[in-house]
Amino acid sequence: MQTRDRAEKNLGGKKNKSRDLSQQQQRLQSASPPPQLPWIDFSSDHHTINTLTLTTEYARVYITIGGNLWELTTCLSTKHSPQSFMSVRVSAMSVLPPVRKDRIIAQLPQYFSKDAAFHTQKDFNNKVKTACQEQRTGTVGRFKISKVIVVGDLAVGKTCLINRFCKDAFDKNYKATIGVDFEMERFEVMGVPFSLQLWDTAGQERFKCIASTYYRGAQVVIIAFDVNDVASLGHVRQWLEDSLKENDPTAVQLFLVGTKKDLSSPAQYSQIEQDALKIAQEIRAEYWAVSSLTGENVREFFFRVASLAFENNVLAELEKSGPRQIGGVVRINSTSNNVYASSKKKQPNCCQ
Template sequence: MSQREQTIDRFPLSFRSDVSIKAEQTNFHPKVRAACAAKEAAWKRSMKACKAIVVGDVSVGKTSLVNKYCRNAFEPNSGKASIGMDFDVEKYRILGQPFTLQLWDTAGQERFKSIAKAYYKEARIIVVVFDLTRSESLQNSSYWLREALSGNVDADCDVYIVGTKKDLCSVGSYERREASAVALSEEMGAEYWPTSSLTGENVESFFTRVAVLGFEKSVLKALEKSEQSKSSSNDLIRITKKSSKRRKLKKSDCCK
């Protein structure tokens, strides 16, 4: 678990505006800004930690990607935990509000498939990782997305497709692989990011983007839930008042 708490007040942009979850958005939603600036805290009670799952083939660099971000460490030969799952927590203060992102790093081995699938539930963010030097790992990205969605009852997920090991690609090979990745990300409805856990290229920017979009969606859902709860309470008050008024009228009639 990281001990840092990152402060974020600016809305982070995507790597490529043409392959983005929110291509035209360059600032926080007005409702989110207003809610975070207001003293009213009712909506905050329904805010929960945001769960992100990291999936992909074996040895594509999932653990290295998470470790680079959470610990600023690069261990190219780091092994996967025997249970097939690693768990990290990142804390933020976004627009002055506390926010927690859970990063679930899943194993790609077949023998861990059933274990990993159990952890897909309630994920709000799916990060599909592939190796920019291995075309088959990109081709398998659609499979991993299907796997993640099949174990997740919440279909309203933000999806990212992340290429790793960019430092190992020549300019020509990267351009060819990026073209394929962009095409696939459009097909998957995902946002594309190329990264390098060795050099750190785009790692911080990517996860900051993930955290902010996860925060914004969580706040909007919490506001919606709060408004629905308030509306239900008002309806109950109106019904109660009408019932009380009817009882008073009946009592008055009986006394005539």
């Protein structure tokens, strides 16, 4: 008798779960999709490619439809074969909020030191200004994005630097980053939406192998060092070498950032600044000094990064033959038809 009651109870629970799942599917099907919803063709071993993010669990693409920016996401079942990833209809979506008023850039922010600045002009490139005025900025619609990685020794203040700008907060309780962390910061540059993907990487040696896998595809590399720690400045070249292994050195913008400026006396800072400027000139990086505690130069620095990344992005797009078409197929070319087979070819030995 107890066995029968238990069986009926289990059967009732399964029916309830099935009914809930059916209702969820009906709600998804009843949701009206945006106009000209594109098909996305996945045929690449790159997991993050500018406006598209692909993992084994989800796919995400940013696209402008009808003048609005959409974040399109679809869940991918790992039970399916790799071939099932090749063509996926985007089913869920959300509109990103408007750009904050304090993230609007109308003029090019100026450099910190003329002795170490790879862009000494006082305004944006004329071609970029004309393109923005005519809305000929390339990519999908009007939305642009650049990947930024922040590297440097342990405890130099990489996470505090990002949190001060993105969240306007400073946490005195130190917590080491495990692997990588991620923030998305949205701007409007000369009327054009633009975003920075800020990748906060771990400085510990044991997490270096994990963090280095996220270096690929970076348009901007920020190397942070502590102005009170000469050793962290001495490791800059090694961090630069590691970050450029997965990127084209000629296509990456470099920034050398001295942190914790509030803890340094004027005499001490002046001495280390000379060494930092020399290194910045040698590696062709733009130099900045900031304080995450007081917020000194933090906002100006990231506005400078966003502006130069935007300008570089637009110039690169203007050199291409033509913009992509909305409502068609977004294709990512690859010589392999198997996502997993091609990605397994490049496995770092240090993690095995």
